[in-house]
Amino acid sequence: MGPVGSAGVGGAPTGPIAAQIKADFGDFEAFKKTFNETTAKQFGSGWGWIIFVGGKLKVVTTPNQDSPLSQGQYPILGNDVWEHAYYLKYQNQRPKYLEAWWNVVNWNEVNKRFAVAKRIKAGNRD
Numbered sequence: 001m002g003p004v005g006s007a008g009v010g011g012a013p014t015g016p017i018a019a020q021i022k023a024d025f026g027d028f029e030a031f032k033k034t035f036n037e038t039t040a041k042q043f044g045s046g047w048g049w050i051i052f053v054g055g056k057l058k059v060v061t062t063p064n065q066d067s068p069l070s071q072g073q074y075p076i077l078g079n080d081v082w083e084h085a086y087y088l089k090y091q092n093q094r095p096k097y098l099e100a101w102w103n104v105v106n107w108n109e110v111n112k113r114f115a116v117a118k119r120i121k122a123g124n125r126d
Helices: 015-025 027-038 094-104 107-121
Strands: 046-053 056-063 075-080
Touching: 015 027, 015 056, 015 107, 027 046, 027 056, 027 094, 046 107, 075 107
Parallel strands: none
Antiparallel strands: 046 056, 046 075
């Protein structure tokens, strides 16, 4: 995440992650909808993630403090959906929090993590 208004923060993604989102989800709005709906359904505390598996982006959730790393997967993007992350501003309205969260996604960092995920997939972990 990054400060609203900073270069590469919020709005639509650019670079390689934007191309992969388009390939896998059709467009950014469809991707956001899938991420928000999937993550909003996480029961109780947990996280919503984007991982790169089988040459495609996939939206997954994990309970509590679990991470895709514990399942041998590399997270490209993660969103904390524990109530402590949003309760003061959004109360129990997780979907409103998820919609606003896209304003602070640091796409520059996501592109860096996506590049790492592609290298890991290729077997080059350097």
